[in-house]
Amino acid sequence: MLPANHPPVAPPRIGVLLVNLGTPDAASPRAVKRYLGEFLSDRRVVEISPLLWQPILRGIILNTRPKKSAHAYSQVWREDGSPLAAITAAQSRALQGAFGDGVTVDWAMRYGNPAIPERLAAMKAAGCERILIAPLYPQYCAATTATANDSAFATLAAMRWQPALRTLPPYHDDPRYIAALKESVEASLATLDFTPQTILASFHGMPKRTLELGDPYHCHCQKTARLLAEALGRPLTITFQSRFGPAKWLEPATDTTLAALPGQGIKQVAIVAPGFSADCLETLEELSIRGRDTFLAAGGTDFAYLPCLNDSTIGVQLLRQILRQELEGWLTAA
Numbered sequence: 001m002l003p004a005n006h007p008p009v010a011p012p013r014i015g016v017l018l019v020n021l022g023t024p025d026a027a028s029p030r031a032v033k034r035y036l037g038e039f040l041s042d043r044r045v046v047e048i049s050p051l052l053w054q055p056i057l058r059g060i061i062l063n064t065r066p067k068k069s070a071h072a073y074s075q076v077w078r079e080d081g082s083p084l085a086a087i088t089a090a091q092s093r094a095l096q097g098a099f100g101d102g103v104t105v106d107w108a109m110r111y112g113n114p115a116i117p118e119r120l121a122a123m124k125a126a127g128c129e130r131i132l133i134a135p136l137y138p139q140y141c142a143a144t145t146a147t148a149n150d151s152a153f154a155t156l157a158a159m160r161w162q163p164a165l166r167t168l169p170p171y172h173d174d175p176r177y178i179a180a181l182k183e184s185v186e187a188s189l190a191t192l193d194f195t196p197q198t199i200l201a202s203f204h205g206m207p208k209r210t211l212e213l214g215d216p217y218h219c220h221c222q223k224t225a226r227l228l229a230e231a232l233g234r235p236l237t238i239t240f241q242s243r244f245g246p247a248k249w250l251e252p253a254t255d256t257t258l259a260a261l262p263g264q265g266i267k268q269v270a271i272v273a274p275g276f277s278a279d280c281l282e283t284l285e286e287l288s289i290r291g292r293d294t295f296l297a298a299g300g301t302d303f304a305y306l307p308c309l310n311d312s313t314i315g316v317q318l319l320r321q322i323l324r325q326e327l328e329g330w331l332t333a334a
């Protein structure tokens with residue numbers, strides 16, 4: 001029995017926090033500016049001295065890019081908001097109850113809303129004494145996985161009574177991830193009215209320098225693509241998209257590859273983005289809209305964008321499997 005003046009103590013629970021990159025609150029230049037300001041000020045994302053970078057960001061980029069990006073977002077915006085946030089929320093809903101009554105599943109965005117500190121505080125208040133942070137990036141990258149974990153660790157640094165924390169490791173070569181991708185790609189291919197001559201596996205790019213500094217992201221992408229090609233029993237063309245800024249990024253670039261393929265006699269393509277656990281601006285606008293335009297303008301005849309795993313049955317089953325593995329030893333404590 002607690003003494004009468006004791007603060008309330010909730011029964012112990014386990015929390016699972018799904019985390020994805022982040023997105024603006026609206027498809028407006030104002031909201032995009034706020035989001036990009038937070039995102040591009042993260043030193044894990046842009047590894048340039050803030051003394052040099054902040055004047056460029058505040059003086060040029062945040063005065064030019066938000067209008068263009070807001071237009072791009074408006075082309076893919078859904079009734080329930082940004083695709084990335086809406087799909088991450090749907091993944092979280094689909095996993096509710098999947099690990100038993102004692103486990104709360106919630107979601108957060110590294111930049112924008114709902115923010116990681118806010119959702120972690122809510123979990124703590126609900127009595128979660130053990131929390132699994134799950135950055136939903138199959139391939140580890142300091143600019144995505146590490147910064148999501150940094151934010152969780154920083155939140156705990158301010159807590160007197162910290163929950164125990166685990167983080168989901170990268171799952172780029174997990175046979176269950178590869179099998180889910182294979183099944184999803186084959187199901188999408190079966191709906192097409194043409195047979196692609198090649199399939200592109202497009203991953204988000206990053207500056208080449210980060211590879212030289214030891215980031216395993218490039219190797220993880222290569223391994224995923226190799227294993228997926230083996231599983232599908234056909235070669236894949238690996239490319240990197242979404243170049244940002246003047247530095248050299250990983251190659252070959254998705255857009256230049258799509259522009260070159262028709263000239264090489266490849267006029268029917270399908271494209272899949274295995275590095276994104278949820279469809280977002282970079283897949284729905286950059287690949288499915290602009291990528292298609294680029295390919296058809298260069299003389300291609302048939303183009304198909306194959307969706308991400310999202311909250312599909314296959315996608316949710318994969319998340320359930322990999323998260324359950326990380327909860328091992330905790331579930332009986334709930």
Ligand SMILES: C=CC1=C(C)c2cc3[nH]c(cc4nc(cc5[nH]c(cc1n2)c(C)c5CCC(=O)O)C(CCC(=O)O)=C4C)c(C)c3C=C
Binds near residue numbers: 021
């Ligand atoms: C999946 C892995 C991702 C890596 C690696 C990554 C690195 C990275 N990204 C930028 C710059 C931008 N990325 C933007 C959007 C964006 N990026 C990812 C994922 C990765 N980024 C996602 C899922 C999204 C979509 C967000 C959404 O709201 O749907 C953008 C913003 C959009 C725009 O203005 O065009 C920028 C900018 C850098 C510099 C970087 C470095 C390693």
Ligand SMILES: [Fe+2]
Binds near residue numbers: 204242
């Ligand atoms: Fe990005």
Ligand SMILES: [Fe+2]
Binds near residue numbers: 242281286
């Ligand atoms: Fe992009």
